[in-house]
Amino acid sequence: MTALSLVIRPERPEDAPAIERLQARAFGPGRFARTAYRLREGADERMDLGVTASVGSFLVGSVRMGPVRTGATPFVMLGPLAVDPSFEGRGIGGTLTRAAIEAARQAGDGLVILVGDAPYYARFGFTVVPPGRLSLPGPVDPARLLWLELSPGFGAGAAGLVEAVRAG
Template sequence: MYRLNREGAQDHWEVEALYDLCFAPGREALSSYRLRDGVPPVADLSLVARDPDGILAGAIRFWPVEVGGAPALLLGPVAVHPTRQGEGLGALLIRESLDRAAALGWARVMLVGDAPYYGRMGFTRLDGVEMPPPTNPDRVLGAALREGAWTGVSGRVIRFAADDAQS
């Protein structure tokens, strides 16, 4: 059994080490990181999963972005320690954080990832949503946290403006 808690300052470097372990070198050169530059993650949705001994097993972060002027969450990165993969921990982190995001009033979430994996959690391809290049448009996925949240939302994904509200 894992304990899911909000990521705290004391977790930061351990989480960064997990991301370094799970992702290729140069992960911060990806276009999604340009959307995160200078923008803090959504603290209430950045979670860590620890086993009963307190060992970090997984982590997830979310970042606010705008799509065609509409606020959205950018999911990622999400990582599970290689020794814990295949146990459903990634799906647990995603589902729990999506429930929390909906409870906080967020309407839509997006990511860049594999449709077969994320499709199990309600994500589908977002036609008309443009991530900064070089991003394969087939990997731009989204989920509605409220009925119709993606209806009519399209355009470029840009960094979040601090004065925007959740809708």
């Protein structure tokens, strides 16, 4: 198999249409019914934390992060992480995840949460949110609500209903 000529770079505003097409290919129309997607509706995106992966001019992967909070405690939510189905299994998702986490760390964010597969995200340091600490505005399997403290002890101040920081 030939090695990919993969280019990882920060997301740019003009990437939005290609990212939307990528998410449609990766997740299908059912994505809109998921709690994590509903939480992000109408919310700002942290463009400084978004990362893309391309092979030539073809966008094959993307990860975004958005600002969320519980009460007055702000942090970020990773997702969606999307990889084109024809490029799955090549480490693109892991590369994007590491880049986004590092961008959040460099930006001074204290905590990253996500809804995802615990065995997959454990390699990046994510753990299951302790029972009763955080809730989302919709159904989520508690075993899939994960967090990663970027600042030690930051999670102690995060408790309650997670809300998206809305645009406007």
